Amino acid sequence: MKKLLKMSKTSKQNYITYAMVLVVALIAGVMDATGNMSSLMSGLLVPVCAYVILAVALNLCVGILGELSIGHAGFMCVGAFVSAFFSKLMASTIPVAWIRFTLALILGVGFSALIGFLIGLPVLRLKGDYLAIVTLAFGEIIKNVAAVLYVGRDSKGLHFSLQDTMSLGLEKDGEVIIKGAQGITGTPNDSNFVIGVILVLVTLIIVNNLVNSRDGRAIMAIRDNLIAAESVGINITKYKLIAFSISAALSGIAGVLYAHNLNTLMSTSKNFGYNMSIMILVYVVLGGIGNIRGSVFAAALLVILPELLRFLNDYRMLIYAVILIVVMLFNWAPSALAFREKVKAKWKKTPDSTKKEVA
Amino acid sequence: MELLEVKDLTIIFGGLHAVDGFHLSIKKGQLYGLIGPNGAGKTTVFNMLTGVYRPTEGKIFLDGKDITGKKTVEINQAGIARTFQNIRLFKKLSVLDNVKVGLHNQYHYSTLASILRLPSYFKVEEQMNQKALELLKVFDLDQDADTTAENLPYGKQRKLEIARALATGPKLLLLDEPAAGMNPNETLELMKTIRFVRDTFDMTILLIEHDMKLVSGICEELTVLNFGKVLAQGKTADVLNNPEVIKAYLGE
Numbered sequence: 001m002k003k004l005l006k007m008s009k010t011s012k013q014n015y016i017t018y019a020m021v022l023v024v025a026l027i028a029g030v031m032d033a034t035g036n037m038s039s040l041m042s043g044l045l046v047p048v049c050a051y052v053i054l055a056v057a058l059n060l061c062v063g064i065l066g067e068l069s070i071g072h073a074g075f076m077c078v079g080a081f082v083s084a085f086f087s088k089l090m091a092s093t094i095p096v097a098w099i100r101f102t103l104a105l106i107l108g109v110g111f112s113a114l115i116g117f118l119i120g121l122p123v124l125r126l127k128g129d130y131l132a133i134v135t136l137a138f139g140e141i142i143k144n145v146a147a148v149l150y151v152g153r154d155s156k157g158l159h160f161s162l163q164d165t166m167s168l169g170l171e172k173d174g175e176v177i178i179k180g181a182q183g184i185t186g187t188p189n190d191s192n193f194v195i196g197v198i199l200v201l202v203t204l205i206i207v208n209n210l211v212n213s214r215d216g217r218a219i220m221a222i223r224d225n226l227i228a229a230e231s232v233g234i235n236i237t238k239y240k241l242i243a244f245s246i247s248a249a250l251s252g253i254a255g256v257l258y259a260h261n262l263n264t265l266m267s268t269s270k271n272f273g274y275n276m277s278i279m280i281l282v283y284v285v286l287g288g289i290g291n292i293r294g295s296v297f298a299a300a301l302l303v304i305l306p307e308l309l310r311f312l313n314d315y316r317m318l319i320y321a322v323i324l325i326v327v328m329l330f331n332w333a334p335s336a337l338a339f340r341e342k343v344k345a346k347w348k349k350t351p352d353s354t355k356k357e358v359a
Numbered sequence: 360m361e362l363l364e365v366k367d368l369t370i371i372f373g374g375l376h377a378v379d380g381f382h383l384s385i386k387k388g389q390l391y392g393l394i395g396p397n398g399a400g401k402t403t404v405f406n407m408l409t410g411v412y413r414p415t416e417g418k419i420f421l422d423g424k425d426i427t428g429k430k431t432v433e434i435n436q437a438g439i440a441r442t443f444q445n446i447r448l449f450k451k452l453s454v455l456d457n458v459k460v461g462l463h464n465q466y467h468y469s470t471l472a473s474i475l476r477l478p479s480y481f482k483v484e485e486q487m488n489q490k491a492l493e494l495l496k497v498f499d500l501d502q503d504a505d506t507t508a509e510n511l512p513y514g515k516q517r518k519l520e521i522a523r524a525l526a527t528g529p530k531l532l533l534l535d536e537p538a539a540g541m542n543p544n545e546t547l548e549l550m551k552t553i554r555f556v557r558d559t560f561d562m563t564i565l566l567i568e569h570d571m572k573l574v575s576g577i578c579e580e581l582t583v584l585n586f587g588k589v590l591a592q593g594k595t596a597d598v599l600n601n602p603e604v605i606k607a608y609l610g611e
């Protein structure tokens with residue numbers, strides 16, 4: 001009981017975030033189940049979860065660690081392809097969907113984390129904004145490699161090529177698993193909205209728990225003042241790497257979720273290119289840099305917004321852009337901030353405290 | 360016994376001998392002052408002592424161990440903590456968390472324990488909270504524990520920096536102009552606090568300060584730096600009455 005009363009303000013805020021996610025998910029789930037949702041919207045439910053996870057992961061990197069990344073879609077791409085490859089390979093070997101998906105998740109996340117670690121190892125040692133450049137390049141390379149990758153299987157094992165199906169040299173009964181630009185077809189659809197919501201919550205819990213811990217404080221100390229962090233003995237490279245690797249791993253979760261919701265997983269500029277990385281960055285900025293709850297709702301809203309605005313036909317993207325600008329102003333313009341502070345202050349003022357102020 | 364021994368410390372910035380042949384020895388438990396006109400090289404000495412700059416020449420010994428050229432993080436772990444002339448707090452963190460970052464290397468639990476909220480997380484966090492609040496109390500900051508550091512008034516920010524430095528459990532504390540920007544009352548209170556810290560934590564303190572009342576009030580010995588060179592060294596009263604020193608301060 002005492003512990004509960006002593007629960008800090010931040011953990012209370014975190015529980016409110018989880019509750020909000022659950023409520024929104026429940027409403028969406030009920031609407032979907034009772035047929036009160038367009039099929040397009042219904043098809044967006046899992047992708048929304050994936051982009052929410054990706055935005056939270058990116059906010060860990062940009063807002064908590066304070067390092068700019070323009071290649072987070074690349075980590076999502078790694079998670080997507082590694083896990084989809086595994087699931088297709090094991091589709092008949094492991095018939096139980098949830099076991100297969102769990103293993104695919106572990107594998108996809110593990111690979112994304114590893115690649116994040118390998119990129120961070122040299123780059124995060126440097127002082128300056130090198131990470132942005134390197135992640136931009138990484139994202140494009142991964143997207144392009146995934147688009148020309150051929151993998152096949154026959155009785156001799158796995159065959160790899162970056163040219164075409166022929167050069168795989170498969171036996172007659174061999175099977176092509178990843179087929180270049182056509183990607184992976186027939187991945188078992190092991191993810192669904194419930195799994196998506198669970199993974200969103202898992203991501204949120206991981207990030208919030210990390211932030212409110214010894215490691216999280218070290219990470220934010222580096223963000224706030226690198227020289228001071230060094231002066232109190234914080235190992236800068238270590239904590240930058242921890243934060244960046246976890247951010248990459250969480251992006252991998254987004255990829256796994258995304259891939260197992262599709263019949264065909266292809267790597268294109270639209271889903272894994274830098275446009276997407278920048279789009280995610282837009283969600284993070286609009287939701288508030290370092291504000292985890294903000295990322296959740298900014299991402300969810302902005303992913304479904306074009307769908308909600310469909311009735312506007314040709315004016316759709318115009319209105320979308322206008323909404324982005326308005327949200328931006330509302331969140332960041334000094335006068336809007338001041339106005340919000342004023343409203344908040346008025347709201348908080350009880351009659352009691354006003355009296356005290358006069359006296 | 361000498362806690363800090365500095366010999367022939369020199370650093371050259373593109374031809375400028377910012378510090379030239381600096382030497383110093385401080386005994387354990389001493390309250391020592393480093394003074395000198397603007398641009399004399401005082402902060403640069405601190406930056407060399409804490410590994411921010413690598414000296415061109417010279418040696419630094421802490422407790423008999425050579426720490427010359429070591430990295431800032433290693434030097435902090437060896438036992439030197441500092442504050443900064445231009446305050447460097449973790450602005451967006453709470454006052455309590457600033458001190459807890461200082462405690463980072465004395466308390467441990469794994470990353471996994473924090474993510475899974477294992478019992479070790481709660482146990483160690485509780486210990487850290489207690490220790491941090493204890494330190495904040497010394498500086499009369501315990502009421503502000505939940506305040507975001509950047510929202511503290513200036514004088515309290517300076518005190519918080521000292522608390523954070525102390526939290527790292529140093530043998531030697533370096534304070535760069537701790538009274539800068541404080542009013543006379545705050546300065547007086549700070550003098551008491553610095554003495555209190557020395558006495559209760561058995562701390563050795565080297566401080567840079569322009570406020571002569573503070574310097575003459577609490578420093579037992581002084582070194583005067585002028586144009587990067589040691590101008591005078593010794594007991595506070597003697598140094599402050601040295602005609603050379605008076606000349607350097609008042610100008611020709």
Ligand SMILES: Nc1ncnc2c1ncn2[C@@H]1O[C@H](COP(=O)(O)OP(=O)(O)OP(=O)(O)O)[C@@H](O)[C@H]1O
Pocket residue numbers: 372377395396397398399400401402403404444
């Ligand atoms: N990184 C650097 N590169 C070049 N010159 C530097 C550097 N750091 C300090 N200096 C120069 O070294 C000299 C000493 O500077 P320092 O900051 O140590 O003076 P100070 O005694 O602390 O002065 P103040 O009382 O104004 O704080 C100055 O001339 C300064 O311009």
Ligand SMILES: [Mg+2]
Pocket residue numbers: 401402403444
């Ligand atoms: Mg200085």
